[in-house]
Amino acid sequence: MHLIRLALASLRNRRFTALLTVFAIALSATLLLAVERVRVEARMSFANTISSTDLIVGARSGSVNLLLYSVFRIGNATNNIRWSSYQHFAEHPQVKWAIPLSLGDSHRGYRVLGTSAAYFEHYQYGRKQALELAKGRPFGEDLFEVVLGAEVARKLGYQLNDEIVLAHGVAKVTLQKHDDKPFKVVGILKPTATPVDRTLHISLAGIEALHIDWQNGMPAYGNGKISAEQAREMALQPKAITAMLLGLNSRIASFRVQREINEYSGEPLLAILPGVALQELWSLMGTAEKALFVVSLFVVLTGLIGMLTAILTSLNERRREMAILRSVGARPWHVALLLVLESLTLTLLGLLLGVALLYAGLLIAREPVLSLYGIYLPLSAPTWYELSLLGGILLAALVISIVPAWRAYRQSLSDGLSIRV
C-alpha cells in the first residue's frame, strides 16, 4: 500500500509530464472505444431498423443502395417504380402485405415518407416490434394529415393539430415550400430508435396532392395552381413510388418471388432480402472497420510508448530517489514494483479519463451523428467487450512497464545507496 502512495506522490511531483502521458493514453483509449462503439452501434442500429420484411423492392440499382435509401433514408433513389408495378406485386398470391414508400420531400431536415395505412399495420423494427402511436391516430380522414416520428415531434416541439408546411426535395439549402398545402399533425409515434423517429409520414394521396400542380419540378403559378380544397375533391392516384416493402405468406417463397420481381417484364426492378443486403453492407464496411480498429490499436500503442519514453527519461534523474529508497530498506524489487505501479497508475488514470472523454464525446456527438448518419449512439455502460479492450490496454501497459522496472532494478543494484548526481 505504501508503494502505491509513494508512486502517486512521485507522479504528483512530476505532474506535468504525468498529465501529458495520462492525456495521451486517454485520447488513444477514447479513439479505440469510439471506433468500437460506433461500429457496434451502427450494426445494431441498422439491424434493428427493419424486421419481418421479406423483400424490399425498388428501381434497379445496387442492393445496398436500395436498402440505404428505402429503409435508412440515406442517399436517394436512382429512379422510381411505377404504381402499376406496385399493384401487380401487392396482389401477388404469395404476398401477404405490401407497403408503398414514396420519398423526396422534407420538413426542416427531416424526410417525409408517403405511404399507406399498411405501414402502421405491418412495418416492424427491432425484435418484431410494431409501430405504436404515442398520441393521436394514423392519417386517413383527410388528405393533408401527417403522423410524426418521435424525434421530429420532440425536436421541433410539435403537438397534435399543429399545422406544418412540407418542402420539396431533401437538400439542406432553401427549398421550394408546399406552403399552399399545410398538413395537420394527427398522430405522433412512440420512439423506436430507428429512422422512423426522424420521419414525417403522410398518405400517398397527400404526396400526390402536394405535387399535383407541379410541372418539371417547379410549382405552377396563376391559373395553373390547384388549391388544397380543390385537391381534396380530386381522386388522387400515385403514378410512381420510390420503393415497396413486401411481407410474404411464407419465407420459403422469398427467393422465388425475388426472382420473379427481378425478371419482371413491366419495368426493371430489384428485389432484395434485407438480411442479405445487410450482410453485403457489413462486408463492405468490414474492411474499413478493421482498418480503423488497427489504426486505433496503433494509436493506443503510441500512447503507451509515450508513457514508456516519459518514464525511461525520468529514470536517470530519479536515480537519487531510488538510492534513497534503497538506503531506507527498499529492496530492488520494491524499486521495480514502484515503476510498474507508476505505469499502471498512469494507464488506469488515462483509461478513466478516456472513458470520461468517450461519454462526453457521445453526449456532444450523438445528436449530429443521429441526424446526419442515422446511427443511434446510446450513453450505455461499457460492454464486456469494451471492458476487455480496456483490460487489454492495462495488460499491455503492465508488459511495457517491465522495461523501466527492469532498468530501475539493475540500476538500483549497481548504484546501491550512494548515487551522487
Add this chain to the structure above:
Amino acid sequence: MSHVLSLTDLQFAWPNQALLLDIPQFSLTRGERLFLKGPSGSGKTTLLALLGGIQLPQQGQLVTNGNTLSSLSAAARDHFRADHMGYLFQQFNLLPFLDITSNVLLPCRFSKRRAARASERYGSLEQAARHLLEQLGLPSSLHSRRADELSIGQQQRVAAARALIGSPELIIADEPTSALDYDSREAFIRLLFAECSGAGASLLFVSHDQSLAPLFDRVVDLAELNRAAGAPACI
C-alpha cells in the same frame, strides 16, 4: 565489549581494477561514536556499500550485529540493512515530494522490526516521528511541509530522525554535515550524539573534514587502515 561491526582481512576491488580496500582489522563497539576520515576517492563510499551489504568483499569477513553478511542472500542482506542500519547522507537525502513525517517514517515502511520498535517505544509511528523531529529541533508546524521546502540544515535533521527511527543498532553517516557551516555542523553533531545515545545506537561518521574529529570517541584514518591505500584510487 560487544562489537556492532567487525571486519577481518577484508579485500575488495571493482571488476578489472586494482585492489581498492584491504583492511586487516576494523571494529566498532556498541554505543561507540567513531570518526572515519579519508580524502575523496579513498574508498569511503565503497566501504559503506560493503557495510550495508550492497557489495560483498572478495575476501575476508564482515560481521554486523553478529551476522556474517556474506553468508546472507541479497534479499536477506537488504532485510538486515533495513532492520539494523540507519543511513544519513551528505545532502539530498530526502524524497522531495513527501512531507517531513512521511520521509521520517520511510524505514518503518520497509522494516517491520523498526516499525514495531518505534510503535512500542512511542505508542505509534506518527508519535515516534514527531518525538524524534521535535528532539532534533523541528517544531510540529514543519512536520507536514514538503521536504524541499526546508533549509539544508533542517533537511539534515529530518534525515537524522529518519536514520534513528525504530532504533537501529548502527547509524552510518556519510559526510552529512558538508553542506553546513561550522557552528551548524557542531550543533547538528551534538544533537545526533544525543539521539544516538538515547536510542543506544553506534555511530560511524565518515568525513574528510577533520575539524569535527575531536568531538568523537575515536578517530580512524582510512588511509592508515587500508593497506591498499597506496594503490591508484578507482572511484
